[in-house]
Amino acid sequence: MPTIIHPRDFTAERAWGALDIAQLDGITVRLHWTDAPYRWHVNDGAEVFTVLDGRVEMRWREAGEEHRRLLEPGDVFFAEVGCEHVAHPQGPARILVVERAGSV
Template sequence: MTQPIDLASALASFSEAWSPRIVTTVNDYDIRLARFAGEHVWHVHTDTDEFFLVLDGSIDIGLREDGGERTVTLRRGEVFVVPRGVFHKPSSSAGAAVLLVEPSGTLSVGDEHDEVPANVDTTTGHPLPSRVPA
């Protein structure tokens, strides 16, 4: 990356939910933007935490831990880290824009997951279009 990237322009460059775009890379970590709409899939990253920052809207993250389930709700400007080894399921009933931080190459549906619905892209992230204005 040799030029600043405007996150609003980057978000405007795609509309697909559950199909993250790689904005940049810091050391061995991808900074990804994603649109959330509806439900993702229960999944787990066995070797890495997952960082969520809600840029717009709100999201729910279902968590399976300590033998039970709970839900964390994040609104615009709030962050949350799902620890490695915790099954989780992001969702957003009204839609949201989210910034994610994960090691490069991390699969969007984790290392283990339930059946992936057709609305969820199984990917390690897509590049942004080459010309996103700052």
Template sequence: MVIIRAKDFTPENPWGAMNIACMQGITIRLHWTNKPYHWHTNDGEEVFVVLDGKVNMHYEQDTKQLSKLLEIGDIFYASIGTKHYAEPIGEARVLVIEKQGSI
């Protein structure tokens, strides 16, 4: 049994992560960042949950680049092949659930 206080997690580098669990090939990781990630496409599905802060989630849909502001409690689901990147506003902590070894 482990209790994690997400607000207390701040690694040395942006997008640093704490591995919480790996269940049947699916990882659950807590990330902290104050810098944007890069455009990428995962080779599996991804669930991205904002736990602290705000994040502009940029994504492509029908060849159009769109973005949506995610706030605490908001969830972004990227299906296989969804090109996207996260841009925090200040600091943010997010929970990412995805296939083990995914980008």
């Protein structure tokens, strides 16, 4: 039986709370709700980060220099292995994250 999820209806009890949607050969697909920044981190695998609702300022560092980009609904941020980054929502946001299971 298929599952249908309406991201705008999803909220969590805390920032970055998640709804696990699928496990695909060691890859997780999760819907996150947040209204607070995450923390600077580096994933142990690649990460696909898609804003579904709200706005998120994504920050990342390359060669010691910090970059910023405002992501709107439908925008995708792809972080390769070793990309140090942090997400700063601009109010409540819902984000679809695809990454290696157990990643930070």
